[in-house]
Amino acid sequence: TLYLRDRISNEENVETPYGMVHCTMTGTVRTNRPVILTFHDVGLNHKSCFGSLFDHEDMQEIIRHFPYCHVEAPGQQEGAKTLPAAYAYPSMDQLSEALTAVLKHFGMRSVIGLGVGAGAYVLAKLALNHPELVDGLVLINIDPNAEGLVNSVANKITEWTHTLPDTIITHLFGKDEIENNHDLIATYRHYVTATMNQANVSQFLRSYNNRNALEVERPVPGGNVNARTLKCPTLLVVGDNSPVVEAVVDCNAKLNPTKSTLLKMADCGGLPQVDQPAKVIEALKYFIQGMGYLSYASMTRLRSRTASSSSISSFDGPRSRSHTNELSRGRTHSRGAEEKRGRSHTDVSMENIPTSNMSKTISKSTEVTC
Numbered sequence: 001t002l003y004l005r006d007r008i009s010n011e012e013n014v015e016t017p018y019g020m021v022h023c024t025m026t027g028t029v030r031t032n033r034p035v036i037l038t039f040h041d042v043g044l045n046h047k048s049c050f051g052s053l054f055d056h057e058d059m060q061e062i063i064r065h066f067p068y069c070h071v072e073a074p075g076q077q078e079g080a081k082t083l084p085a086a087y088a089y090p091s092m093d094q095l096s097e098a099l100t101a102v103l104k105h106f107g108m109r110s111v112i113g114l115g116v117g118a119g120a121y122v123l124a125k126l127a128l129n130h131p132e133l134v135d136g137l138v139l140i141n142i143d144p145n146a147e148g149l150v151n152s153v154a155n156k157i158t159e160w161t162h163t164l165p166d167t168i169i170t171h172l173f174g175k176d177e178i179e180n181n182h183d184l185i186a187t188y189r190h191y192v193t194a195t196m197n198q199a200n201v202s203q204f205l206r207s208y209n210n211r212n213a214l215e216v217e218r219p220v221p222g223g224n225v226n227a228r229t230l231k232c233p234t235l236l237v238v239g240d241n242s243p244v245v246e247a248v249v250d251c252n253a254k255l256n257p258t259k260s261t262l263l264k265m266a267d268c269g270g271l272p273q274v275d276q277p278a279k280v281i282e283a284l285k286y287f288i289q290g291m292g293y294l295s296y297a298s299m300t301r302l303r304s305r306t307a308s309s310s311s312i313s314s315f316d317g318p319r320s321r322s323h324t325n326e327l328s329r330g331r332t333h334s335r336g337a338e339e340k341r342g343r344s345h346t347d348v349s350m351e352n353i354p355t356s357n358m359s360k361t362i363s364k365s366t367e368v369t370c
Helices: 046-054 057-063 092-106 118-129 149-161 164-172 175-180 182-195 198-209 245-254 277-290
Strands: 002-004 007-016 019-026 035-039 068-072 111-116 134-140 234-239 260-265 302-306 334-337 344-350 366-369
Touching: 007 092, 019 092, 035 046, 035 092, 035 118, 046 057, 046 068, 046 111, 046 182, 046 277, 057 277, 068 092, 092 118, 092 198, 111 118, 118 134, 118 198, 134 277, 164 182, 164 198, 175 182, 182 198, 234 245, 234 277, 245 260, 260 277
Parallel strands: 035 068, 035 111, 111 134, 134 234, 234 260, 260 366
Antiparallel strands: 002 007, 007 019, 019 068, 302 344, 302 366, 334 344
């Protein structure tokens, strides 16, 4: 048991059908409020992935109101022992199913998922297969695509020619970051080599590389009425120098445009929550506020670029609450259609969103850059 800023944090190994999952639960689960559920990327654990975010002073405004649970994939927690040779490492689909056992163990009725990379994929799978359990998703660096043949061959060559830490670094960070931000890269290389069990990390990486494509399809008027898509409000986040920026944009194109927002962060690398935690937290505040919470949370100014015909929107969520998929306030300046995606853009200043304005509707997806 740890004590974090006067809140009790309990570490537990939760038994699931696919092995023991290490969880760190902070706060008290309540029936009228979702739990923030995090899941890390390959090569990271909850400390190296989310420590900069949850330790930031601005984050206290959120976690003061919400319990949160950090989940770590089997064998990925700090100081983990090598998994038994007979243990079959779970697939990405199985890891998402393992989360249902975690929710049941802690008595969580619903969650707001916060995932990075592989963790974002796992949480998206949970929301697709169990939409009643997920109220909202914040997905950083999600790649919805299966590994293609070319990438598969490239990864095999990488396994033969690169050390595991090198492979993880190129997975997490873009080329510019690797070449220029030596301190950051050295820090994360140290995390991988000194705090992680590399045999276990290799298994998690292999499982991620063998993932299936995320089966999502953008609903279109007059199209497939049974199109499979995320039903909850979803915020996609990526740095403009991230190695997966194109994959995240592709994911946004496959989601329901009335329920998804893409936040592309300028001058930001592979880990936005580490590189620019304050901006990620601000976007998270707006996102949660749009779900009907944190109405009085302090907000700071954020310059944004959105792609919608209105600056504020709401829609019915899984529990008939009003949700928003905007990160802006009620003032728009039309910019016309974007040539590639056929979306209209508006420049807006995000500052102190009044909840009374969250009653309009939109028909287009949102893209924000900051």
